[in-house]
Amino acid sequence: xxxxxxxxxxxxxxxxxxxxxxxxxxxxxxxxxxxxxxxxxxxxxxxxxxxxxxxxxxxxxxxxxxxxxxxxxxxxxxxxxxxxxxxxxxxxxxxxxxxxxxxxxxxxxxxxxxxxxxxxxxxxxxxxxxxxxxxxxxxxxxxxxxxxxxxxxxxxxxxxxxxxxxxxxxxxxxxxxxxxxxxxxxxxxxxxxxxxxxxxxxxxxxxxxxxxxxxxxxxxxxxxxxxxxxxxxxxxxxxxxxxxxxxxxxxxxxxxxxxxxxxxxxxxxxxxxxxxxxxxxxxxxxxxxxxxxxxxxxxxxxxxxxxxxxxxxxxxxxxxxxxxxxxxxxxxxxxxxxxxxxxx
Ligand SMILES: NC(=O)C1=CN([C@@H]2O[C@H](COP(=O)(O)OP(=O)(O)OC[C@H]3O[C@@H](n4cnc5c(N)ncnc54)[C@H](OP(=O)(O)O)[C@@H]3O)[C@@H](O)[C@H]2O)C=CC1
Ligand SMILES: CC(=O)N[C@@H](CCC(=O)OP(=O)(O)O)C(=O)O
Numbered sequence: 001x002x003x004x005x006x007x008x009x010x011x012x013x014x015x016x017x018x019x020x021x022x023x024x025x026x027x028x029x030x031x032x033x034x035x036x037x038x039x040x041x042x043x044x045x046x047x048x049x050x051x052x053x054x055x056x057x058x059x060x061x062x063x064x065x066x067x068x069x070x071x072x073x074x075x076x077x078x079x080x081x082x083x084x085x086x087x088x089x090x091x092x093x094x095x096x097x098x099x100x101x102x103x104x105x106x107x108x109x110x111x112x113x114x115x116x117x118x119x120x121x122x123x124x125x126x127x128x129x130x131x132x133x134x135x136x137x138x139x140x141x142x143x144x145x146x147x148x149x150x151x152x153x154x155x156x157x158x159x160x161x162x163x164x165x166x167x168x169x170x171x172x173x174x175x176x177x178x179x180x181x182x183x184x185x186x187x188x189x190x191x192x193x194x195x196x197x198x199x200x201x202x203x204x205x206x207x208x209x210x211x212x213x214x215x216x217x218x219x220x221x222x223x224x225x226x227x228x229x230x231x232x233x234x235x236x237x238x239x240x241x242x243x244x245x246x247x248x249x250x251x252x253x254x255x256x257x258x259x260x261x262x263x264x265x266x267x268x269x270x271x272x273x274x275x276x277x278x279x280x281x282x283x284x285x286x287x288x289x290x291x292x293x294x295x296x297x298x299x300x301x302x303x304x305x306x307x308x309x310x311x312x313x314x315x316x317x318x319x320x321x322x323x324x325x326x327x328x329x330x331x332x333x334x335x336x337x338x339x340x341x342x343x344x
Contacts, residue, residue, distance in 0.1 A: 006032045014071040015318035041076035067091040080117035100125035100144035111208040122272040128324040148316030156308030159264040161221040166246040176232040239282025244306040248338030254297040287342040289319035
């Protein structure tokens with residue numbers, strides 16, 4: 001397979017290269033840039049010396065139409081304009097940005113504060129939460145890869161909503177992310193001297209992933225609800241830990257909750273159900289495509305605590321994107337992604 005990556009110099013792009021390099025079906029990877037044409041990739045990213053020594057290429061619709069698949073890992077507002085001429089001309093398109101995730105263009109404009117992609121393409125794009133949308137992903141020509149927080153949240157709560165074990169009217173979701181979630185562009189909030197030794201909340205009640213999570217709960221569990229969702233920045237490089245608190249429906253036991261997870265994900269290689277409370281954390285999934293999930297019932301309050309953990313750059317971005325590519329091309333989901341987490 002011939003693969004193109006737009007946004008290769010960003011964090012998501014670098015992770016795509018890392019995994020695609022080990023993919024058994026990928027013969028050629030071309031890297032594209034909007035700002036650094038001609039620069040030999042390994043001269044800028046020394047860890048890829050001898051691995052990718054080719055120059056970065058200019059983005060051009062004619063060149064791009066010859067690929068089997070194109071990943072776009074660009075800031076929001078780029079692919080809404082870049083991808084329309086490429087839809088249906090050949091390559092499968094997998095977009096890591098938020099531009100094709102929200103079906104209602106007004107939602108995108110409201111939460112991202114940018115112009116939305118064309119409405120007809122929003123209709124045709126497939127939301128690539130692989131474990132929940134495999135049949136649609138197989139047929140998709142344009143995949144909207146889920147956001148990092150929504151991946152951790154949805155994989156951990158959807159089984160309970162679908163099976164009517166928790167009350168979806170009162171979901172409180174408290175999520176924390178490492179700094180690489182903000183991408184490679186320096187900012188005040190991610191400046192080392194201000195982010196280090198600091199644990200902060202941001203975008204209070206206004207995070208752009210709120211409508212994405214609500215839309216997916218409706219799509220996959222058939223429930224319309226509103227959520228309380230907040231995000232925090234943790235002084236570490238990678239990882240997301242999302243904690244959801246929800247009331248259980250009367251009589252639901254912890255055993256039922258665990259069985260529901262085991263049953264839902266029994267054929268999914270990247271979702272692990274953790275039962276030891278001391279064995280869940282971002283270092284258990286670091287560098288890998290795993291999503292670890294733990295559920296604990298608080299009998300005193302009749303509320304449940306649900307924890308989802310991922311590496312934001314892997315299961316939350318590049319890893320899930322490659323998992324979707326594998327499904328689109330009829331390959332084993334684990335192709336190129338079968339790695340052990342870094343842990344330390
Ligand atoms: N970081 C994360 O954990 C996650 C990120 N995402 C989403 O994925 C996308 C990429 O994220 P991330 O890799 O972190 O972002 P980065 O900021 O690290 O990288 C984005 C890359 O996009 C390229 N780019 C910038 N402007 C343009 C443009 N106008 N046209 C084409 N390319 C452009 C740049 O490369 P160049 O200058 O060489 O063109 C840049 O290196 C974003 O939409 C992000 O929200 C999704 C899930 C998780
Ligand atoms: C730590 C951090 O800043 N994380 C980013 C992740 C967002 C992201 O990847 O968003 P889209 O793909 O939806 O654009 C944020 O909270 O905005």
